[in-house]
Amino acid sequence: MSCKFKVDIVPIVRIPNDERIQRLSAVFGEQFQRNPSFYVRVPGRVNIIGEHIDYCGYPVLPMALEQDIIIATGITDAAEINIRNVDSKYDEVNIEMYKINEIELEPDATGKPFWYNYVICGIKGALEYLKVSSNNILELNGLQMLVEGNIPPASGLSSSSALVSAACLSFLYAQNATLTKTEIASLCANCERYIGTQGGGMDQAIAFLAEKYSAQYITFNPLSASPVSLPEDASFVVAHSLAELNKAATNDFNRRVIECRLAAKIISVLESVSQDKKIITLSEVQNILGNSFDEMVSLVYKYLPKDLYTKEEVCSILNVTEPEMESSYLTPNTKHLTEFKLRQRALHVYEEAKRVEDFRNICKSGTMNGNGHTNGFNGSCQKNYDDTKETINILGQLMSDSHESLRKLYECSHSNLDRLVDLSKQMNIHSRLTGAGWGGCIVALCPKNETQKYIDYLIEHFYVNFCNIDKTKAKKYVFATTPNFGARILTDSNCTNNEEEV
Template sequence: MSAEMGNEIKCDTVPIISNTPCDERINSLSCLFEEEFGTKPSFYVRVPGRVNIIGEHIDYCGYPVLPMALEQDILIAASLIQEPELHLRNVNSKYKSFDTKLTTFEHVITPDVNGKPFWYSYILCGIKGALEYLHNKMNKGLQLYIDGNIPPASGLSSSSALVSAACLSFLHAQNISLSKTEIAALCASSERYIGTQGGGMDQAIAFLAEKLSAQYITFQPLQATSVGLPEDAVFVVAHSLAEANKAATNDFNRRVIECRLAAQILTALNGIPEDKKIITLSEAQKKIGKSLKDMIRLVCDNLPKEYYSKSEVCDILNINEDELENLYLTPNTKHLTEF
């Protein structure tokens, strides 16, 4: 949700809300912003976290999911500046301030010495994606003050919300308006600059959520269908206090590339003409022309082993290890020797 002075726009674009919202958290953020930058925010952006009800880890396989948005969110206060610069501040003091020129920031989308991305790297991903969409043309720089209450690394999409909020902020600053599905797709591709190969569920629900509803989200093309929830329904989202930063390890990407390789193997072993383009399991199903139940049988027949070595995968796909790494693996999965 983006907010600035003006009337609310009712359409498929992200809504614009009139006047500064009467919200204690926004008022507090506004005061911090004015103290830091010496001016009031020009607009606010709010992007929610999410929880997935059905379909965990199948969005990057191209299959439908059923998430809903949470009340917890990433909130950004923003103002425009004439210089092509980005000035980032965070309410949480453990997240250090960061300033950069918008023309030279690409090199800082890198992890720290422990392999964990800096908090601002997610913002840079969103802005990098927006800049590429705009062919690197921009009219304004930005001052951003961020307040987030989504527990980080908890599986509630705090990172995707931050990427999405940053992308939306930058596009709005350049007076660019996209449809909800367009900006969701853009933010999904933007987050891959951090290194994770997500499927787009998090960004889709961030922009397509509706009150008292989950969203049945399908891909290729991205579409969302509202699924009404009972008004008296209560969902308990419990935090185990364990943290897993998906960009800091290869656990997430390992699942993604194993599914990619499975899709490639299934098509290769079922007479589909060789195509080295990355495909999802749902695309493999369409190419093979089988029902979901039949696909499960195919998996049991064609991939009976629990683990396959890199050389075994290469033999099945008729490629060498360099081709395997360059075509299908990510930088943090190239070292894997079995899948």
């Protein structure tokens, strides 16, 4: 491996001497009769606020989790990729290098992607970045890859994106390629289109740009991140709803993406902003018009008054044929749709984007007065408020409002998520679904001195009484967390660029 000391590349650190790495190394030895050349660690994430707005071009506010995906990787001279999982229930896969570009990532019989498709996704994206064709693919190093992770799958905590990102980073590092954090985050976001998900890049951005002890305010076009200090007396609790949905297995996620596209296009056309067939996002419409969020909400009500729009109506407004609409704005798994909810989706996006700005400003400078404006303060909100609990409550209310919008306007909640949110309210704790929705987890903002009481309450009233789960087993589904650092490459060599311990 070549050493490149740059602060903006993924940190390369020494392999920690912990039981998890030792176990992974032992399994790798059993599988491949050798030691790994290096490890790659990519964290999961929890989005504090700003759901379903990244693909509309708006900033989000996630933080990295302690839970992660680790890939132990061996470099070989063989023109082959060998993919294994520490969990024996997952199939082994061996792929000849020259066939990777030709692989179509078909789902299983239930419509879900095979687990290893996410690994292949990352490798295909890396090959595209390296501009490797079938003619020169045999010049690359082969890989032996063993995957281990403790992010609950289909939980809304970005397990699939972490796996894609870890695979892409592993492959690039094995080929001595060096990308900046923003470059590889953008690359990995593009990788997921091989699975068919039209995401916005939040998951990959926080995976590589996260910093310990702070959330990240992530903006797009261009991609950047800035730390946001959270109240010191606040704790974030993540609770699994025990309902799972793989967003690549249905069109629910992509349907929302294209509904936002269509809403943005209609507003732009009726406001005489755009007449071409180019996709335009809701944030681009706002930027072009120079409007406030409140003004954009007014335009939504003005130009999208109906509850439901047919494909014929959308085509008429945009002055396009149905084939033109399908090719310009829809995805392969949404071309069959004939009805769209445009007003509801656009309202959520503009109002949620405003909530993100309010949340960030409160953490940065103060709280909000009765008129809905931020009171100015120098320093963090923690240092300037005697009543920290009130500040936490104001931030929490934004999270509660976010959940209501996701439940009613975006229609991506689930009865189990709503039950967890309602139980939280009984403890005077604010919470919201996090991730794409339709299952997965909630995230709650909780005063630190009430955290364990809140966790015990959810265990008793949701997991034990409602879900009939043993109390000991239930403890793995709900946990308190603090912001963690982003992706790391772990190696025993002297080629490290970061002194931080993992």
